[in-house]
Amino acid sequence: MENMVRKEEDVTYLNHIRDCNRLESISYLPFIVQETTLGWVRQDRANILKEYGDIISVRDSFLSFAPSIATSEYETAIAVLVDRLTEAGHVAPKRNELYDVARRVRAPALFRMERAAVSFFGIAACGVHLNGYVRKNDNMFLWIGKRANDRRIEPGKLDNIVAGGQPSGLSLRDNLIKEAAEEAAMPRTLAMRARPVGMVRYCLDTGTGLRRDTLFCYDLDLSEGFIPHNADGETDSFHLLSLEEVCRLMRETKDFKFNVPLVIIDFLIRHGYLSADNETDYAALCLGLHGVEHPFPA
Amino acid sequence: MENMVRKEEDVTYLNHIRDCNRLESISYLPFIVQETTLGWVRQDRANILKEYGDIISVRDSFLSFAPSIATSEYETAIAVLVDRLTEAGHVAPKRNELYDVARRVRAPALFRMERAAVSFFGIAACGVHLNGYVRKNDNMFLWIGKRANDRRIEPGKLDNIVAGGQPSGLSLRDNLIKEAAEEAAMPRTLAMRARPVGMVRYCLDTGTGLRRDTLFCYDLDLSEGFIPHNADGETDSFHLLSLEEVCRLMRETKDFKFNVPLVIIDFLIRHGYLSADNETDYAALCLGLHGVEHPFPA
Numbered sequence: 001m002e003n004m005v006r007k008e009e010d011v012t013y014l015n016h017i018r019d020c021n022r023l024e025s026i027s028y029l030p031f032i033v034q035e036t037t038l039g040w041v042r043q044d045r046a047n048i049l050k051e052y053g054d055i056i057s058v059r060d061s062f063l064s065f066a067p068s069i070a071t072s073e074y075e076t077a078i079a080v081l082v083d084r085l086t087e088a089g090h091v092a093p094k095r096n097e098l099y100d101v102a103r104r105v106r107a108p109a110l111f112r113m114e115r116a117a118v119s120f121f122g123i124a125a126c127g128v129h130l131n132g133y134v135r136k137n138d139n140m141f142l143w144i145g146k147r148a149n150d151r152r153i154e155p156g157k158l159d160n161i162v163a164g165g166q167p168s169g170l171s172l173r174d175n176l177i178k179e180a181a182e183e184a185a186m187p188r189t190l191a192m193r194a195r196p197v198g199m200v201r202y203c204l205d206t207g208t209g210l211r212r213d214t215l216f217c218y219d220l221d222l223s224e225g226f227i228p229h230n231a232d233g234e235t236d237s238f239h240l241l242s243l244e245e246v247c248r249l250m251r252e253t254k255d256f257k258f259n260v261p262l263v264i265i266d267f268l269i270r271h272g273y274l275s276a277d278n279e280t281d282y283a284a285l286c287l288g289l290h291g292v293e294h295p296f297p298a
Numbered sequence: 299m300e301n302m303v304r305k306e307e308d309v310t311y312l313n314h315i316r317d318c319n320r321l322e323s324i325s326y327l328p329f330i331v332q333e334t335t336l337g338w339v340r341q342d343r344a345n346i347l348k349e350y351g352d353i354i355s356v357r358d359s360f361l362s363f364a365p366s367i368a369t370s371e372y373e374t375a376i377a378v379l380v381d382r383l384t385e386a387g388h389v390a391p392k393r394n395e396l397y398d399v400a401r402r403v404r405a406p407a408l409f410r411m412e413r414a415a416v417s418f419f420g421i422a423a424c425g426v427h428l429n430g431y432v433r434k435n436d437n438m439f440l441w442i443g444k445r446a447n448d449r450r451i452e453p454g455k456l457d458n459i460v461a462g463g464q465p466s467g468l469s470l471r472d473n474l475i476k477e478a479a480e481e482a483a484m485p486r487t488l489a490m491r492a493r494p495v496g497m498v499r500y501c502l503d504t505g506t507g508l509r510r511d512t513l514f515c516y517d518l519d520l521s522e523g524f525i526p527h528n529a530d531g532e533t534d535s536f537h538l539l540s541l542e543e544v545c546r547l548m549r550e551t552k553d554f555k556f557n558v559p560l561v562i563i564d565f566l567i568r569h570g571y572l573s574a575d576n577e578t579d580y581a582a583l584c585l586g587l588h589g590v591e592h593p594f595p596a
Contacts, residue, residue, distance in 0.1 A: 104581065104582075105574070105581040106574050106578075106580070106581065107578075171575045172573065172574050172575050173573070173575055195569070195570035196567075196570050196572070196573035196574070196575075197567070197568050197569075197570060198567050198568060198584055199574070199580075199581065199584045201585070214581060216573075216574055219570075269494075269495070269496050270495050270496060270568055271493070271495075272493035272494050272495060272517075274494070275470065275471070275494035275514075276403070276404050276470050276494070276497070276514055277469045277470050277471055277494075280404075280405075282404070282497075283402065283403040283404065283497065283512060284402075286496055286497045286588060287499070287588050287589070290584060290585050290588040290590055291585070291590065292588055292589065292590055
């Protein structure tokens with residue numbers, strides 16, 4: 001079983017990690033609030049922000065709120081700024097979902113910000129991803145969703161059975177349960193059995209923003225007959241694929257949404273399908289999944 | 299179950315990671331061989347090496363083999379140097395075990411070096427650690443070994459059921475099987491069922507050397523009645539401890555060998571006993587186990 005995962009001619013798993021960790025060779029300025037670096041703004045994006053000096057001060061080496069903005073006004077001020085950036089086309093259309101902006105992942109929010117604007121400021125974001133797996137005899141299968149063709153991000157790509165960004169005000173588990181109901185019509189009692197198993201992290205400049213993402217990973221044994229079906233229109237269809245087929249798709253195609261292979265590679269590592277004896281890149285994969293090479297701290 | 303692991307007044311799990319990642323505020327010089335940095339030598343240790351200029355060249359900003367040493371002579375030359383360093387008391391007594399010195403963890407060896415001298419040169423080393431666990435109903439237990447009182451390193455401390463450094467010439471799995479037989483009298487057929495589940499990494503200056511260690515972690519379900527007993531005199535006794543008790547010992551005592559809590563914290567994360575909802579330090583733990591804050595690359 002261990003030997004199935006890697007062949008000489010393959011696209012390496014490491015390539016998926018590299019694809020999630022691309023940065024432009026342009027300088028990034030820290031966005032500093034209350035003496036903490038909350039985000040990293042690319043120089044050309046910082047230049048755009050110079051037009052909004054009533055809200056953001058752009059200095060030579062860092063950004064901060066304009067001196068006139070009080071702590072209690074951060075959230076309102078950012079909302080006004082995001083509206084203007086959206087109107088000017090610098091930020092993707094609003095999704096009307098508020099993200100927590102905090103000193104570190106899952107710490108209490110200093111203020112909240114429209115999800116669509118988070119990456120413009122290079123602010124750390126997080127989400128939950130679920131590996132829904134089925135064991136049949138000694139064979140492992142994964143439930144894989146195909147994203148609807150009308151989704152704004154990565155339409156038609158393959159995805160985990162359940163995945164979603166982390167909105168403000170929910171625990172990770174409650175978010176997972178909510179997403180599992182919406183995306184896969186999974187009963188609450190079943191979703192509650194999902195087990196937190198770690199996290200992966202990456203840092204990617206998408207051209208419109210810097211995604212500094214942490215994905216909290218969950219495993220759920222679905223051997224007992226649950227069949228997912230989509231409830232919110234975000235997923236086109238679900239497929240129960242053998243692990244061999246999932247690995248083949250990761251190695252030979254770009255069919256997966258860009259960040260999903262990281263969650264699955266972590267699954268392969270934790271379940272013993274990869275080892276340092278059979279995978280040359282093992283240490284680099286283990287470290288890369290946690291962003292060891294990141295220029296920007298967690 | 300998730301709530302049992304952390305109490306407000308506890309020593310944090312993060313402290314164990316910090317304890318494994320202490321460096322002196324003295325500069326370290328890279329030890330460069332064939333244009334690759336193989337090790338990091340503290341300035342005061344580099345000064346000692348100036349006495350052995352026939353083998354090692356110590357420059358202002360790096361160390362290398364003396365120009366007269368050919369590639370094929372690296373291993374012999376280092377062996378001579380280590381003998382002299384051991385005689386002079388700079389390196390602990392030889393253990394007559396050869397470690398691979400490679401461009402990166404588990405890559406082909408450029409040369410081999412006596413295990414006792416690896417940390418003097420700050421060369422990356424690796425080993426295998428096994429979590430031997432038992433499930434009874436919904437309760438989790440771990441087999442914990444107590445190290446013999448006459449061991450050179452950390453006598454009397456608590457350890458994983460099986461753990462050992464990685465000697466030259468064995469696969470990780472074969473080493474695990476060998477150590478499992480020697481340390482716990484575990485049959486080969488049982489040890490072969492151990493599952494590779496990832497790795498943890500740390501970087502620690504012990505005062506006599508810089509340990510840049512990667513521990514490859516394995517899980518083995520021992521629910522079916524195996525009772526370990528020591529075969530090589532390195533372990534005093536084995537104890538089947540509830541996970542609650544293991545966690546209490548990690549939080550309230552220094553009873554574990556310094557690097558073992560990292561392996562167990564990784565186990566807690568992978569098996570869902572910690573989550574970002576119940577553990578404030580979760581992201582820092584996940585990253586810290588992989589050495590995200592290391593000043594020295596993998």
